Amino acid sequence: MSEPQLTSDVVIVGAGPTGLLLAGDLATAGLRVTVLEKRGTESNLTRAFAVHARTLEALDARGLADELIATGTRLSSLQIFGRLQVELGNLPTRFPFVLITPQSNTERLLQERALKAGATILRGAEVIGLRQDAEGVSVDVSEGGETHRARYVVGTDGVRSKVRELLGIPFPGESVISSVLLADVRLEREPAEVLTVGATEQGFAFLAPFGDGWYRVIAWDRARQLPDSAPVALSEVVDITRTVLGVDHGLHDPRWMSRFHSDERQAPDYRSGRVFLAGDAAHCHSPAGGQGMNTGLQDAANLSWKLAAVLRGWSPDALLDSYRTERHPVGRTVLRSSGALIRLALAHSAPARALRTAVTSAARHLPPMAERGARTVSGIGISYQAPKGAHHLVGHRVPDLRLASDGPGSPQRLHEALRAGKFVLVSPDELSVTQPWEDRLVTAAPADPHGKLRDTVLLVRPDGYAAWAAVDPSRGELREALAEWLGRP
Ligand SMILES: Cc1cc2nc3c(=O)[nH]c(=O)nc-3n(C[C@H](O)[C@H](O)[C@H](O)COP(=O)(O)OP(=O)(O)OC[C@H]3O[C@@H](n4cnc5c(N)ncnc54)[C@H](O)[C@@H]3O)c2cc1C
16 A cells, blocks of 8 residues: 655644643644644543643743743642642742642643644544554544654553554553542632642542632542442532541532543553654553653653654654653653552551551651652652763753843743753853854853853753763864764754
8 A cells, every 4th residue: 555645744643731742842843743633622621730840841941831830829839648748849940839720721831832833733633543664654544534644653642542552562550549539510618728638548539729610629439439430429529528628618510520540551662663652642650749741741842852853864763762761761750659659648557557657757857858759749850861971960950040141032041042942052151163053052151150060061952951061171072962962064
């Protein structure tokens, strides 16, 4: 069968948060991007409410953080099932908090950005087949039997990923918690806190505001375990909420109710030839700690600049393998940490409860442990492995450095400089050697020439991690580093 002509550089399957961020990045890089989404209309089914610091930094590097923050409420600590508390107020970031805002707000901003940058989003387009060869990938869509063809495809089609199934990539794991109730309701009496969280031996209850008078309840009753298909009665939601919180806030008028189970699974491979998996399609875990959407967005931020560099011919295809090398261990850590959190929070047996008390007390009284917990949950602590002998900054997240002003409109901070979607070279000296790479590089000087970076030249990847750094490098060394990361000019 002859394949159709290439219609896009990248086809993205699934317009959830992961796919939308990726689409915006690739379109901003000037690539032809098509997003295929099976739903005919935009989703109003919010799941995530928590946007963590590292995600806000990534959104800041795309000029979206302030607008998103305006839609929600900041919390400087996160209660996990009312039993474990993670303090975020001391995180070394411009965003030392977790933002509570419905997932639909994040998706709306990402979609607007993707469309503005020129991405095509086709709704009512369910992917049912794909084939790849040496030149590209053909993707079959059910409605109208249309076939799209691109150089690369990314499956961001969620936990039941069709792309993953078509590639034959397994999704091993197990169920962590079942019969969790979700309900969108009105309340007669507003809770005192933004998030209301409680847990007892009988179960847990969680209330979060949509910001328009509606509230999301997530509740779980240990004694009432039913299959996902069993209909939800409002009385079930009211009963367990009252049992756990002592009050039910007069919850009424549900507009939507559902019962779900949460799995802990991870694909062993994130790539098969020209096709990649990202977000829930690659990993899923319990909602404890609010990590799923955040991890998916970071996957997309890691993959987008690599795809762009390879498609532009600036980097070899091998760069794309580093997506799995870097992101798979992060997914595994999130699975482990969110799994540990939910198991501790739901601990029932006497020894398990004793362990929970010990961990909670240690987290409260041992500052390094509390700090590590905050860095893990917020994503601020994530770093990637550096090659042997590399400068100690390589692989680490680069904080939002203050930059010396280069006239009106020039970036004042690293995250502003990253908005161009390019590498940023931070150097105290003017470096004429960078001139041949002008089209793929932003250069800036640190605002404080006597600060920590005074003799250091630092090359920051478009996703905000250090690619290369050296103290007082020679022109030859710098040229070599730029050629390695940005290609031969
Ligand atoms: C109750 C609950 C609370 C949560 N709370 C949080 C939280 O506070 N913070 C957090 O970070 N995460 C949270 N999560 C997880 C978060 O919602 C997910 O991790 C996130 O939505 C994953 O985004 P995604 O883009 O990878 O996939 P999805 O959002 O699932 O999007 C996948 C898209 O692909 C489309 N699609 C599927 N199949 C096809 C196909 N064959 N063809 C075309 N399109 C297709 C779907 O229609 C969908 O639009 C929560 C989850 C639950 C269940």
